[in-house]
Amino acid sequence: MGWRGLRAELGRARFPVSVGAVLLLASCGSSSGGGAASSAPGVTSNSILFGQTAPQSGPAAQYGQSTSGVKAYFAYVNDQGGVQGRKLQLTSLDDQYTPSVALQDTRQLITQDNVFAEVACNGTATSKANLQAQAPANIPVVGVQTGATTFAGTFRPFLYNVWPSYLTEGKLLGSYAKDTLHLKKIGVLYQNDDFGKSLLAGVNQAGVQGAPAISYDPTQVNFGPQAEQFKSAGVDGVIILAIPQPTIAFLNALSAVNFFPTRLMSQVSAIPQSFSAASSEFPGSYIGAFIPPLTELSNPQVKTFADAMQKYEPGKPVSVFAAWGWQEAQVAVAGLRAVQGALTRNSYEQALNQIQNLQTIGGTISYSASAHPGVQQMFLVKARTNDLVRGSG
């Protein structure tokens, strides 16, 4: 990277990521033209500002790739004239996967940046912390990147789930291990927080109790003891409910003790780097999914996403994480398009409540005034040497 690139990156790291920042500056204070009149925060006659918190650094930094997915979809919509003449913009702040930082970021988005709504906020513990600022402000939140029961199992008028519940994913992993793969003794490695425990609850509901079920700390790097525990227990399968870096370290730890049980893992575990960073253990693993394999370019949703990423976010990974952001942006924009009359947070929420059978890259979304569930369907993909394929591949 040259100095120009470094300066650009430094600028990106230090200041909020903005799409069309010049447009925003130009439109500040303006109230004429474009769509219907609005007095909502973050809305001008020709722009709508969304906010996002996601980790761009720290142990879960890969999830920050969802920002480029949101930006790509917004740019794709803006290229088609925006929504009712308004261009979509995004301010994304780095929460470092740390709840206290996420809350601070969310307060800034709401009180200083005056965003209209939030989209694609990442993480379980971080999203839980964000609620402390989002609930009093009653700001629409479209998509929290978690399926924890704190969100997927709890109705909040302002919060619209997009992800499937971790219970759904846990049940899928557990039942596939037990009933399809016919594994006799299944161990579970889970992150010791709401994220890991929600998935674990789903695995338990499928009749897999974990023999043993071992927790880990997300900052942990040495997984030798866990690998040895599973080996000593004689499990023939391990369900991994972990974020990417611990997953890679754990897979390598299994290799170190020459132990190769059948591996199943949550969709949040699987990253492209896993193919090379855990080259002997990652291939052959079964992974929960609601985003289709991104090699399925015959799927129009996947094709549109991949093309838009190349066009609007060149150089950024065309990853599942980016697809998360793309999908949540799809829902956010569908709500905007359905607004009747002036755009306010209230009218936006009413419009979101009307969404029925919205086809997104990650499945179908339907809301009502009393239920905001995410997608209901999940499936399994299998890692091969260099890619993922559906089912048992």
Added chain:
Amino acid sequence: MAEFGQLVLGGLGFGGIYALAALGLVLIFKTSGVVNFAFGAMATVVPLVLWTLFSPLGLPVVVAWLLALIAALLLGGVTQVLFLRRIEDAPPLIQIALTLGLLLVIEGLAGVLWGFSPKEVPRVVHGSSVVLGPYLIAPNDIVIIAVTLLLGAAFYFLFERTRIGLAMRAIAQDSDTAELMGIRVRRFITASWAVGVLVTGVAANLVAPTVSLSPTMMDNIAVFAFAAAVLGGFGSLAGAIVGGFAIGVVSDLIAGYLSSDLQLSLVFLLIVVILYARPQGLFGVAAQSRQ
């Protein structure tokens, strides 16, 4: 129930990493009197350079390793000259605060330059784990343990049996008097920073292939390495090595028989107990008498 012997062997592998990192920390402390809290972040730069040279630039792994180690020497030396030398007469608290600032700056810059996505660093050795009776040990762990013992022995020899070591011990005891005796104190301190980062960088290079490389990779390891240095008496090279292996084994046993959530707290509880009984650490007295 996990096998005791296997946990001990695994603990020795990671303990070697803690020991090497602690050794780098102690090397710097012995001559400059500064506890370098940025040691983990500085060490992480070394495998990031290694990855850049090996992966995008395609250099042979041996060349990439050598150049990465040269980068470690430069990083340590330049950091000392640019930042620490400026405040060499300031109270220790100010110098420690500076290293804390460096930790954040280096980690942030590394994130900007390399990103936070995990990166693959080449292993020093490949192949299946080696069978030792009923137990297995990964080839990487064997290399880590061997390198740790070799470097530990080399630095022990350097400090105890050479004029350079004598000069460094003189600086550690009284830098003003050492200066009056004709020892170029500043050069030695700069060199100790360069070598300290080099040693910690070796640890980072060796562990990166198994835990996936990112700018925050050493955060957790640095905490255990710091504990190892404290346990060993902080001024003692042998203490750092023994402390590192001890922390590695004990923390693996805690994770294997109790819970990994208790690793850090029980390790520090153990240190509190040991320091209560021996405030100078395991090797503190011996270190003082040598000085």
